[in-house]
Amino acid sequence: MFNDPSTEKPAIARRERRFAARWQQILKAAARLFADKGFHRTTTREIAEAASVSEGTLYNYFKNKDDILYGILTQLVEAQSQTNQPTISVSMDASQFFTDYLNQRKKHFDKNSIMMQALISEILSNSELREQYYSQLVEPSIHMMESLLRVRMAIGQIREIDAAQLSRVFYGLLMGLFLLKAIGDPVIDSHWDELSELTTSIVFDGLTPT
């Protein structure tokens, strides 16, 4: 009788929004803790406290502790899919494009660094998570990079190299720098913002003196 869709749907939407907000709130708290002390050293009690909810409530939003980890992955995938698209203009100068691309990746790292740090450690010791991480985050990135490189090669802006390998080398470089930062290297940390240009300079012009 009272089921007026015009009032009911907003109610559902509101509930969904509330749910999503709480979900995020828990996720954020957990990510911060995972990044800080690692997944296994973080207790559900700590997560609950940090998220200002009770321990029981966690289980209304996540199936179990592992599920929070997968939630962070999902979040990261979404973040990346939003960042990736608006990147390229073929006409642009190749090295400028490359610097831009690196900067964009760096921005993405910076913005999501807590979630990435929350995951990275577990990725290396949890094979299921690792596979999902690879197929949902790493592979798409590499594939996109690969096809961008192919385009540049096709129009002669960069020389012909195995694009599959080249894209891996670049992706590896990015991960490596991120890792080195995470491990606490002071030089990387203090020059974090100049690294894109340095890398571009190395990669495009080479080390051979002119």
Add this chain to the structure above:
Amino acid sequence: MFNDPSTEKPAIARRERRFAARWQQILKAAARLFADKGFHRTTTREIAEAASVSEGTLYNYFKNKDDILYGILTQLVEAQSQTNQPTISVSMDASQFFTDYLNQRKKHFDKNSIMMQALISEILSNSELREQYYSQLVEPSIHMMESLLRVRMAIGQIREIDAAQLSRVFYGLLMGLFLLKAIGDPVIDSHWDELSELTTSIVFDGLTPT
């Protein structure tokens, strides 16, 4: 009663060798398990079983479970200090030298990959271990690379770039490729042996078409 060194010292030496052997045996077993399922998902019972000793025996060789981790680190440090020395001949062609260096690092990675995988995950979530890892393994490597680069710059074999940053970029590249392999990228895996040359080619000659 009669402290005949010719009989007593060997007895002590034998004991020491037995101790070292057992220590290694446990360490190896633990490293394999840590690399496979992570430190926290590995139980002391599993380590004991894999090392064919009793659980109690573990504690005759290691203060606690964490101590095994530090033992692996110690082992890695030793392995690296043995690998690092015989590196360079200044006269050599710069890009050849670079390829050799990468190959040597790669060999080191390959030989100690289990121990590295055993550590890497924990490094990212255990700050004490991380600091030790950085100061005992990463920093020395980077410093060595840095001084090698300075020499090459001084003699004009490579152009002048901030050596501190450059060495980080290279070290990051190495770590990143190792990580990408650990994460299971098939392209990296199947071309693992060609990567040194590819990387040298990129880094020295650049991507710009000639």
Add this chain to the structure above:
Amino acid sequence: MFNDPSTEKPAIARRERRFAARWQQILKAAARLFADKGFHRTTTREIAEAASVSEGTLYNYFKNKDDILYGILTQLVEAQSQTNQPTISVSMDASQFFTDYLNQRKKHFDKNSIMMQALISEILSNSELREQYYSQLVEPSIHMMESLLRVRMAIGQIREIDAAQLSRVFYGLLMGLFLLKAIGDPVIDSHWDELSELTTSIVFDGLTPT
């Protein structure tokens, strides 16, 4: 949402009562076991079983196994502080007063004998517990006894003796008799109720024949 104190406070109070009840329930069970087989021979599993809770629940009420011991001490201190007050009427005949006092202590012993037996053994081998026991239970008792004695001396009901030492002798006597009972002496056990009078008779009239 509406913080109606009339409903909220009782809820908290109810929780507190529930907590206190469980706390007591565990304490009682533990005290009985400690008194019977000693602290170290009692396992947390046994305590849990005897208290009809799970092992984990113990740790919602006590920080660790030692903490149960300190809980028993706390309980004893409270019991004593309630018993101690209603003791004296100065006008009373000195030996009558003394008998009354002994009887009162005896009643206290009897009522709390399980808790005392639970503690006594550990007190002798755990210095921190011993110090707390001394300062919270023994010393106050002795001090009270001492001041009572001083009053009686002042009004000439008992002769002048070092009150500090005298009160220790009495307190020691009480402890010794309690111990002798705990050790299982049959004579003490069967004459437990007459001991106050006997002791008074010895202490006041002396052993010298009249």
Add this chain to the structure above:
Amino acid sequence: MFNDPSTEKPAIARRERRFAARWQQILKAAARLFADKGFHRTTTREIAEAASVSEGTLYNYFKNKDDILYGILTQLVEAQSQTNQPTISVSMDASQFFTDYLNQRKKHFDKNSIMMQALISEILSNSELREQYYSQLVEPSIHMMESLLRVRMAIGQIREIDAAQLSRVFYGLLMGLFLLKAIGDPVIDSHWDELSELTTSIVFDGLTPT
């Protein structure tokens, strides 16, 4: 052939003496540790170290850890049986006799206080040990005291009181004072040497003012 008893027996005796010496050495070390930290908090490794022998050697001298405790008891029983005899002279003045007796007990306590402290805690939580302690140490002492008292009563030196109970009261008093000292009462500790006279004075002359 070579079994010349005149040389063999001393050899055996020497071996026995060596055995007894080691046995004592271990016992002393253990008693000190038990007295200090309690039986359960003392490990066999600690005993071995304190006695300068290996852990395995302990088991050549004692069946198990408990057996060391019974060894201490045995030692104490011997010590007491040697102390007890040369005590009394009926002719002596009763209160002098009593002071002497207390002093002798006190000396015994002082001399064996470490062994007593080693045992006392366990006695209260180990029923088998307690029973042995009672029948071998407490009961004989009480019985001796009782018969001494009966003699004094018979000759009219002290008035007629139930000797069984009286001897318990005295024994309890002694134990209580010892306990109070063990618990760390400073007054008892600093007046330890005057307590015999004070006690005699109380017990013989009573508290009633003359």
Add this chain to the structure above:
DNA sequence: AATGAATGAGGATTCATTCAT
């Protein structure tokens, strides 16, 4: 939907005892 007490399986660690050398 939220709470947090209760649960109990699981895990690291200790330690008395054994036994090969």
Add this chain to the structure above:
DNA sequence: AATGAATGAATCCTCATTCAT
């Protein structure tokens, strides 16, 4: 007879998960 490494049962405690309120 002495040693001390090896053993593994036993124990305390933690923590993810459940469920009654």
